[in-house]
Amino acid sequence: MPDFTVTPWHVEGDIDYDKLTRQFGTQKITEQLHQRIAQVAGEDHFMLKRGVFFSHREMDRVLEQYQNGEKFFLYTGRGPSGNTHIGHLVPWVFAKWLQDRFGANMYFQITDDEKFYSKHDMTLEDTARYALENALDFIALGFDPKKTRIIINTRNIRTLYPIAAQIAKRINFSNTKATFGFTGETNIGMIFYTALQSAPCFIEDGPVLIPLGVDQDPHFRLTRDIAPKIKKHKPALIHNMMIPGLEGPGGKMSASDSSNTIYTTDTPDMVKKKINKYAFSGGQPDVAEHRRLGGNPDIDVSYQYLRIFFEPDDGKLESIYTDYKSGKMLTGELKQILIEKINSFFQTHQKKREEARDKIQEFLYEDR
Numbered sequence: 001m002p003d004f005t006v007t008p009w010h011v012e013g014d015i016d017y018d019k020l021t022r023q024f025g026t027q028k029i030t031e032q033l034h035q036r037i038a039q040v041a042g043e044d045h046f047m048l049k050r051g052v053f054f055s056h057r058e059m060d061r062v063l064e065q066y067q068n069g070e071k072f073f074l075y076t077g078r079g080p081s082g083n084t085h086i087g088h089l090v091p092w093v094f095a096k097w098l099q100d101r102f103g104a105n106m107y108f109q110i111t112d113d114e115k116f117y118s119k120h121d122m123t124l125e126d127t128a129r130y131a132l133e134n135a136l137d138f139i140a141l142g143f144d145p146k147k148t149r150i151i152i153n154t155r156n157i158r159t160l161y162p163i164a165a166q167i168a169k170r171i172n173f174s175n176t177k178a179t180f181g182f183t184g185e186t187n188i189g190m191i192f193y194t195a196l197q198s199a200p201c202f203i204e205d206g207p208v209l210i211p212l213g214v215d216q217d218p219h220f221r222l223t224r225d226i227a228p229k230i231k232k233h234k235p236a237l238i239h240n241m242m243i244p245g246l247e248g249p250g251g252k253m254s255a256s257d258s259s260n261t262i263y264t265t266d267t268p269d270m271v272k273k274k275i276n277k278y279a280f281s282g283g284q285p286d287v288a289e290h291r292r293l294g295g296n297p298d299i300d301v302s303y304q305y306l307r308i309f310f311e312p313d314d315g316k317l318e319s320i321y322t323d324y325k326s327g328k329m330l331t332g333e334l335k336q337i338l339i340e341k342i343n344s345f346f347q348t349h350q351k352k353r354e355e356a357r358d359k360i361q362e363f364l365y366e367d368r
């Protein structure tokens, strides 16, 4: 048994990211590349600084092209298997920053077909409903309506299909089987699916940059292999780590496991209860011990959520780290900080999310 598994449809175990980088054959984001991104963007981003985005494929090439006057466009996506949770927001928030800094067009693919193929208990109606719900969260983050289009696979197949056909013809069954571990029982929708996830990479002529969870990398490894064969740019990628579920290391947040997950639609009370009850703690069993030995922020889920998403201020984050580690701050106090941060973020987000219902039409891609 391997100690961890990372595929687009299954993430399990305590992921060793150095090992994963070697397995996938991606490049680590070096301090030098981090500085270069910040320099070209004109601003640093805490997710880069803290290693939330840790790996890439040809990010350096895309920056170079950009500096030579060739603009890239952005692409990312969402498999609508349930409501949006805070883990999903990580690459989207970063994508929004990239759009602002580089003035890039953005395509957001919602794969209602994929989740129908991969989840035996979901109907196409279920995934179509979640597609629209998930789109609201995406729009709520403030993407520029002039530069952003949402592609829904079953609706926009007319645009996607001719591109997918070019791709599908150049990927053979042995390639997909080796990449994803398909067997004789795998339905053929899944086998073709990579061609559809690849299609938006070529929706414009220029180079594309894809911010994404590292679990999605295998699709684009195949896309990159075939890109030269269809005389296109290889897609460049920038990968974020998987966001742990509330119950701690050993998996990512899953949209279908409600006690392990915080949804963007949770009420303040639900957030409070879930964090207090389920968030894995790096603290000691009792207060006296905690004061004496201190807590371990590196394994504490509440601290990790602050680091990954909810506390962009480095100074504040550092003092939380120090106080928790020394035992000055108790687990309950740390959880309280996170609860307040999430709820204040949600207060704004949920309002924008509702407003997005009227804007959705503006964002949907129109087939020509």
Ligand code: TRP
Binding pocket: 008, 075, 076, 077, 078, 079, 109, 110, 111, 114, 197, 210, 211, 212, 213, 216
């Ligand atoms: N397969 C992805 C998921 O399950 C959705 C997706 C489609 C995606 N296109 C993408 C994710 C591009 C990242 C980048 O969530």
